[in-house]
Amino acid sequence: MNIIKLIKNHQTKPINKNVQSSIFLDLADIIIAEFPYTLKNKTYLLIPNPKQELLEMQYEYRLYHGKIMPIAMTINILNIINKFTDVAKKLGFTIITEMGEYKNDGEIFNLLGNDANEKNLTEEEIINSNDINIPVTLNVDDYLKNIFLPAVFKNITANRGEDKYLIETKEQLNKIISLFNLPESKELNLKSEFVVQEYIKSFEGINSSIRIYTSCTGDILSALFLVSTDTKQKKRIKKYGIDIFNPCEYLNDPNSPYYLNSKNFISNAAAGGKAIPLNNELNNITFDDKILLTLHEIDAESLKLPDKLIEMCKKIANAWKSEKGIILGIDFIYNSQNDNWYYLETNKNPSVEGYKRYMNLDGYLKKDIKALMQLDSLIKIVENIMTKSYNAPKERINKK
Numbered sequence: 129m130n131i132i133k134l135i136k137n138h139q140t141k142p143i144n145k146n147v148q149s150s151i152f153l154d155l156a157d158i159i160i161a162e163f164p165y166t167l168k169n170k171t172y173l174l175i176p177n178p179k180q181e182l183l184e185m186q187y188e189y190r191l192y193h194g195k196i197m198p199i200a201m202t203i204n205i206l207n208i209i210n211k212f213t214d215v216a217k218k219l220g221f222t223i224i225t226e227m228g229e230y231k232n233d234g235e236i237f238n239l240l241g242n243d244a245n246e247k248n249l250t251e252e253e254i255i256n257s258n259d260i261n262i263p264v265t266l267n268v269d270d271y272l273k274n275i276f277l278p279a280v281f282k283n284i285t286a287n288r289g290e291d292k293y294l295i296e297t298k299e300q301l302n303k304i305i306s307l308f309n310l311p312e313s314k315e316l317n318l319k320s321e322f323v324v325q326e327y328i329k330s331f332e333g334i335n336s337s338i339r340i341y342t343s344c345t346g347d348i349l350s351a352l353f354l355v356s357t358d359t360k361q362k363k364r365i366k367k368y369g370i371d372i373f374n375p376c377e378y379l380n381d382p383n384s385p386y387y388l389n390s391k392n393f394i395s396n397a398a399a400g401g402k403a404i405p406l407n408n409e410l411n412n413i414t415f416d417d418k419i420l421l422t423l424h425e426i427d428a429e430s431l432k433l434p435d436k437l438i439e440m441c442k443k444i445a446n447a448w449k450s451e452k453g454i455i456l457g458i459d460f461i462y463n464s465q466n467d468n469w470y471y472l473e474t475n476k477n478p479s480v481e482g483y484k485r486y487m488n489l490d491g492y493l494k495k496d497i498k499a500l501m502q503l504d505s506l507i508k509i510v511e512n513i514m515t516k517s518y519n520a521p522k523e524r525i526n527k528k
Contacts, residue, residue, distance in 0.1 A: 131159065131500075131504050131507070132407075132409075132487065134155055134158060134159060134162075135151070135155070135487050135488075135489070135500075136409075138151060138154060138155055139488070149491070149492065150204060150207070150208060150492070150493070150496050151489065151492050151496055151497075151500060152208055152211065152212070152496045152497075152499040152500045152503070153207060153208060153211055153496075155500065156211050156212070156214075156215045156499075156500075156503060157215070159215075159503060159507065160215050160218050160219065163219075163507055163510075165219075165510050165511055165514040166218070166219060166220045166510070167219060167220025167221065167510055167513065167514070168220070168514075169234060169235075170222055170233055170234030171220065171221055171222065171234050171235050171236075171237070171513070172221065172222045172223075172224055172230055172234055172235070172236040172237065173216055173221035173222070173223055173224070173236075173237050173239060173506075174224050174225070174226075174227065174230070174236060174237070174238045174239060175212075175213065175216075175223060175224070175225060175239045175240075176225065176239070176240060177225045177226075178206075178209050178210070178213070178225075181209060182202070182205060182206060182209070185197070185205060185495065186202070201493070204493065204496075205493070205495050208493075208495055208496055208499050209495075209499075211499075212499045212502065212503065215503060216503075216506060219506055219507075219510050220510065221237075221506070222234070236450075237344065237450045237454055237509065238450045238451070238453060238454070239450075239453060239454055239502065240453045240476075240477045241450065241451060241452040241453035241476040241477055242451050242452075259439070259440065259443065260440050260443060260444070260471050261463075261468050261469065261470045261471060262470065262471050263325050263326035263327075263328055263470055263472070264276075264325065264326040265323055265324070265325045265326070266323065266324050266325075267320075267322075267323055267324070268281075268305075268308065268319050268322055268323070268324060269319075271324035272305070275301070276326070277295065277296060277297070277298070277301070278294060278295060278296040278327040279294075279295050279301075279324050279325065279326065279327055280292065280293070280294055280295070280324065280325045280326075280327050280393070281293045281295055281304055281322055281323075281324055282322065282323060282325065283318075283321045283322050283376070284321065284322070284323055284473070285321045286321075291321075291322075291374075291376050292393075293379060293388055293390050294327065294390045294391050294392075294393045295388075295390065296390070296391070300388050300389075300390060303379070303385075303386045303387070303388055304379065304386070304388065306386065307375055307376070307378060307379060307386045308322075310375055312373060312375050313375045316374075316375070318375060318376075325472075327393075328461045328463050328470050328472075329463070329464065329465060330461060330462055330463070330464050331423060331464045334355060334356075334420070335355065335356040335392065335393050336353070336354065336355045336356075336420070336424065336461070336462060337354050337459055337460060337461045337462075337472070338351060338352070338353055338354065338424075338433075338437065338459070338460045338461075338462075338469075339351070339352045339354060339457055339458070339459055339475075339478075339482050340433065340437065340441050340457075340458045340459075340460070341455060341456070341457055341458075341478060341482050341483055341486075341501075342441050342445050342455070342456050342458060343445070343454060343455065343456075343504075343505040343508040343509055343512075344445055344448065344449055344450040344452075344453070344454045344455070344456060344505070344509065345445060345446075345508055345509050345512040346441055346442035346443075346444075346445035346446055347505075347508040347512070348433070348438065348441065349455065349483060349486075349501065349504055349505060349508075350405070350406075350407070350482050350483045350485075350486030350487065351405070351406040351433055351482070351486065352403045352404065352405055352406065352481075352482045352485060352486065353403070353404040353406055353420075353421060353424070353426065354402070354403055354404075355402050355404070355420055356392065356402065403481070403482075403485055404417055404420075404421070405482075405485045405486040405488075406426070406431040406432075406433060406486070407431060407486050407487075408429070408430055408431040410488060413428065413431070424462045425462070425467075434469070436469060437460060437469055440458075440460070440469070440471060441458055444456070444458055444471065444474060445458075448474055452474055452475070452476035452477070453476055453477045454502065454505045454506065454509060455477065455478060455501060455502060455505050456474050456475065456476075456478070457474070457475035457478025457479070457482070458471070458473075458474050458475070459471075459472040459473050459474075459475065460472060480494055480497040480498050480501055483497060483500075483501045483504075484497050487500075
């Protein structure tokens with residue numbers, strides 16, 4: 129199933145600029161019609177309640193834009209939600225919106241992942257494989273029993289590079305620990321949201337990483353090489369909600385006694401870095417990009433991911449299954465000291481940015497791209513099941 133080709137063909141057609149275009153609504157039925165498989169055994173897909181999903185999207189829109197979502201956009205999103213449910217049923221999934229509807233008579237896939245993974249993330253993720261390099265990762269209390277510097281403090285309930293800090297000195301360490309002990313921090317239980325990770329150093333003056341988007345069966349959906357040469361810390365603060373103050377603001381405020389003045393080590397595009405889609409059909413690679421990619425053992429012509437990364441993604445996805453959703457955003461960093469890729473984290477329900485850039489989908493609603501990305505993942509899940517290349521979930525991960 130070549131969804132990339134279908135998208136490219138669709139983009140050559142004229143678009144009515146007076147109407148909100150939806151690539152998902154335009155392509156969903158075509159994709160299903162051309163796909164040769166339908167699930168035979170009962171298989172559940174747990175999706176959000178459509179009304180609740182719309183309410184959350186309206187809230188998020190107001191939070192980030194400061195105004196109510198336009199009616200035309202609301203209608204378009206509702207159409208996308210309904211069409212997604214329709215095509216998922218055509219693939220053979222039994223759709224449920226609550227776990228209470230699950231009859232334990234078939235396998236279940238969770239579209240967005242388990243809520244528990246957002247609320248209990250202080251334990252280290254240990255993928256049960258000797259073939260995957262993982263930086264030392266501890267919760268804050270365990271780290272304080274065995275301090276090492278430099279270290280990365282990161283909020284694992286945040287995204288887009290928010291609330292991540294490189295701690296290099298004891299003074300910086302004392303400031304961030306003191307911040308966790310503030311009454312407003314304790315009210316949010318802020319410390320429990322953070323882990324401390326061994327700092328993996330890439331090349332001098334270069335902050336780089338790879339974000340690979342996969343299905344929960346380990347099939348690659350898209351990939352971005354992320355790079356930044358800026359050493360100035362970017363202000364990326366997690367939003368808890370309207371009128372809820374995040375104490376990490378103090379860490380970024382030069383007038384605050386908790387100001388860290390830490391170096392920037394974030395490479396993602398949301399924090400100001402450059403994103404290079406690893407799709408050679410886009411033809412937008414500069415000479416400097418090619419040098420950077422070659423340094424990181426990526427073929428600058430084919431832009432093919434190293435086999436080692438592809439193998440690790442398969443093992444990591446097989447460990448998580450759909451606990452973090454049917455789409456995983458798996459992050460890796462290159463250790464220039466030993467020329468190895470290190471697994472950093474698996475992001476639950478990742479943003480659409482990587483898929484958008486990889487597929488060249490500028491101009492479409494986020495929900496539109498998300499639905500297409502999710503359908504792409506469902507196609508790969510069904511193909512894996514029907515070709516017997518998918519293993520049913522077992523005990524997932526050993527945790528310290």
